[in-house]
Amino acid sequence: MNWPGIIMAAAGVLAPGYSQLEFPAPVAGTYELPRLWAAADGNILRSDGAATRLHEQLGDKAVILSFIYTSCGDVNGCPLATFVLSRLQGPIQDDPGLRDRVRLVTLSFDPQHDTPAVMRRYGQSFRQDGFDWRFLTTESTQALAPLLDSYDQSILREDGDSGTVISHVLRVYLIDTDKQVRNIYNTSFLHQETILSDLRTVLKPRDDWRN
């Protein structure tokens, strides 16, 4: 459950990320995105079950990192994040300045339910063929905790008869190739157009795509 998203949904309002951007997208390169903090590392599991480190999964790409849980039912929460990330794939593939330089990473904060197999199946619904989008989880809540803390993500977990609800403030992170967090998006401001502008801003243009 994403608190601001709940208010929007109760007011009958879908988050802006589901529709056309209502204002001109920022022009890439005309503004600054200062470094906020170093993206933290931690122990994670890939969707094939292999244990690795988050930094290894970030690699040398610009990364959009999203924390979700697959059973989230809040339309303006985790589903919004996955929807927006899914909408990034086409424009990234079509842009020579972004293609092969951007990676999407979705990390679950429900390791009890979101096993590697669950994340693999979840990812199959959204990843376009060949796109670099990784679906990760962790071994346990103990392994997850330091990652949540370092990304300033607090969660409240409620396990009930009808399933698990995890309350949180939705945050999606833009991480640059030096593994620095450069922007944070939440329900009110998560949109593919603004993310694309930010990616183009943080990635230095390559000589080959200018020609």
Place this chain on the structure above:
Amino acid sequence: MTTKNRAARFSSLIIAATCLIIGVPTYLSADETCMSPYMAKIVGQEDFIYVWTVGLEGVGDGFDKLVTVSVNPASPTYGEVIHSISVGGQHEAHHSGLTDDRRYLWASTLDGNQIFIFNVHTDPAKPSLHKTINDFVAATGGVVGPHTNYALPGRMLLTGLSNSEDFTGRTALVEYTNAGDYIRTLWMPTDDKLNGADKSGEFAGGYGYDVRALPRRNVLITSSFTGHTNYMRNLGELMGDAEAMQNFGNTVVIWDLHTRQPRKILDVPGAPLEIRCAWGSRHNYCFTTTALTSKIYLIYEDDEGEWQAQAVADIGDAALIPLPVDISISADDGLLWVDTWNDGMTHVFDISDPFAPKEIYTKQIGDQVNMLSQSWDGKRIYFTSSLLANWDKPEGRAGELQYFKAFSWDGKALQPQFAIDFIAAGLGRPHQMRFGAYSLYGMAPPARSASAD
């Protein structure tokens, strides 16, 4: 769940949500209406109000402090001060603001330039001091007087009131991470450094005061007050100094929220102070009031997408210097509450037509009045009294000079619920209020002991 089922479920969520879009929004009970739209919201009754309080010599320990008042009628401590934490010294405690996840309360000081970061999530009834930022002026390149503490995603945006070069009102916006690490300074546009802003009128003084965001329109809006040389000066002396009285802000600046670049400077003469933006999904406007000219201004996006400012109503008789201070907009955008400090009055305006506010109610709250906060459902209204240490009235009726007062509002009249005399209680001058609740952190109030019944 199979892949096909999950994709279908995802699609059905979108369809169901689309069907939810209705003409008249319904609202959950949540907390006061002045908060950043990025923030977590309280669902239901608030349990506490955190009152950032200026120290008063001779009253208690004389220090600035964060006072916690129990405000849930179901609580056995309803109406009582249940906790207080002093920060040592009198630093001109003024405004506070919660982080987007509501785990921390940032409380700043206009003279000492400290920012005290309180942990309000471990035990919401007993905030504790988590961190103090003591190098604000140096870190920011000379910004003085951190005022508004406004939540952005994962960050805090602060307004300054002044600068360390000449202590006038020229100042900046400042960004910090939620952890309290400095990010950047964004100086307000001035005549000699517009930074791309369109100066639409006569003024570009570079002053600051409050900030609000309208994410759906990609705008930040800032207002303008005065500098350290004025706000730390005795009010009577200041008002007798004609030259000093020229040094007040006359602008509202429209910024590009995403790029943090100023777009347009609007003339709003007479020191526009608090800004409150409408909540409706198609209501692209905000209100501010001018302290010196006693007017309500509408800051709005016109049909061509340009932001404009227009005086839309008078507040009392400007010749009597009522001095409008804090304002609050109701969650349904139907009412605007305006406090006038000098006469201790609150005024309620019907703003169903934002271009033509109509005053529908007034009430004397105390000998002076400043801040007001309302619950999201508008049924509970809270007031405090202090404006600035050197501006506050030195004398008044017992219980009416420095106070916290709680009222209910039934749409027609305020009914008093309880009041706390902050002088008699040895606390000081109460200023900014912020709501707290156990429910935000998955907690329940402590069980009452059997002996309490």
